[in-house]
Amino acid sequence: MKRRDFAAALTAGVAAPALLSATPASAADRSATGLLRHMRAVLASELDDKDTAEALVPLVYDVGFDWHPETAPSAECDFVVAYAFGNRPPVGGGDPTKVRYEPGPVNEQLADTVAKVRARRDVPVYAQWEIARFLDSKYGMSDVTSIEPVIAPDGTITYLSTDGVAAQVLEARKKVPGGVGTACVIGFRDHHKRCVQTTRDRGMKAYAPRGFAMPHTYDTESGQAWTRRRDLYLVHDMLAQWTVLHAKQIAEAYPNG
Template structure:
């Protein structure tokens, strides 16, 4: 993830509202609905805004699904470590995320799409059948940053090319990132028919690597600020895509 890419275009969530499984209501949802109704006079738009904010902003943790329901896994990296020459290496957080993937695979063998930092750790541990998701490069050979949405799309496009559509994706990521990872997969439901869920009973790492090469992943305050910015942008895109009342 990268702060400047958190505002990158993501597919609108409007189509999801009609077709994807409904998200669990947030305890504060009724209060937000009442506030929007009071501020906007009980209009239909007030309800749309409240529902969008509840889904994208209030619900920070992803819905879960039992391992038996997962058809594939998408593992999202979190930070990295930079060598003296600027070369990026996976770092301890992505090693921890790779361990979560290992635990899941011991319980259920499913295809795994892993962002390169996680895939490389798994390969070093002898797990070579992970579908590695790596950044693209521009015409000058410069690496194009791989965003959260980019990882999700690469995984979904690969599955579609293999003739697979729909199903539940097990989302592996940092605890504070996993919610947006699942939301991003859900945002592609209209095109790919899939949903993102955290594996039930499988704890996700919640600590922060203060030596991460990505400054916004070094502490909770920095990341949650960046993550909220991304969620707000996603909410705005959803509202803009809604048809006029």
Template sequence: MTTRRTLIKGATTAVLGAATVSTKVLAAPITQPSLEPLMERQLARALGDEGVARKLAPLLFDVTMLWSYPQMQAQEADSLIAYSFGNRLAPGADAQSLEPAASLPGPINASLAEAVAKIRASRTIPVYAQWEIAQILQQDYHMDRITPLYPERGGDGKITYLSTEGVAKAALRHAGSASALGRVAIVGHRDHVKRCILTSQQIGLAAAAISGVPLPVEYDPQSGQPWTRDRTTYLLGDIMAQLMIERSKLLG
């Protein structure tokens, strides 16, 4: 089974398909991580099952210990998907409402919009952005070729929360195909971007972040989404989400 460690250890070009993409990771690859064998031995002792420990240890090590992600140069990107992070509640809005009118983009999404603008300054490519980022790009940067991605309504008329996977699939629907998107630059919060890339790749997109463009690492304690208010809380949630991706792979 191909794990995310494979990406981090230099196989990003293979994941991106036939396109020639120069990539690098945030940190140097770990050629022989010492912690992973320790995790495997401890799991084998705790579970009394060496076979299960051999399967679980690499997954747990990757999800909890490796936060690097594939990158490419801006000149290599054909399109861009921007994933929002948190928001601010609009005055008098219901905190449980998923209506776009109930929230404002907030400072972290402003930083993400700035990252998109830096990429677009060197490469004029179409941008598919969650509406919080798209609003800033259109109003403050007067940027064209922006496709806002809004939460969608179900058959009952109620708005469905737009998940990370939902954003990737929405961009794919708007573009028409993965080949139409080409090599996709991913913009997301520093602690979210790894999962944004992995999720994008999982639905068939050739995705990587852009080298040299800093991503926000700050958190907004006033965010309308409680899980994005502090780093510890968010990372626990992201770890769980990554583990669910691995679980879905095992389920086929």
């Protein structure tokens, strides 16, 4: 099957359910089923290998077509963890390796989301520093642990990755009587799924809070180029997902190296 035929098949697979008399949920399910079926057929033809296509298509679908994390009621969470997204260059300029960036408007929106969740569930909050600054200055929120960047003796700043933040949260939660508990994860809409998955990969039970919308407007002035536009960010996020998946697949296939 040629690429133009693949595009037509995908269009048909996605559009057909909308023509059916079905509930929105069943239409979405049918759309996904149709897409997966066409992906398997096209990849099997392209690779001339049905078994490999069967193994790969669920992974491709998960990384490229599924952008919503699993949710749970906020009442089930024992703590909130909030991951930052983007920033702004330092107002006064200076050496970017030693002058801390500004939190930026997206992280203020993430702080607003934390405040909404916290209003429903009064639990400890672990927030990346860009968000924690607003939780303090805008809300005067108590019981907030700010996850700070690593600063070397010479003043060089190393900002934490999503996984780096999760690792810091886990270490903090290990000290809490009664165990780590369940995390309610806050993150930018397109980053949210990976935030939940990364929290889980660090050994914590984690969900997105059900019924809460996440910030989704990109900051065109962000100091991180990949967080300025959605098309650029999604490629960045998919790369991050593939990198983790790659390591997991190899470890599963060859646990002894």
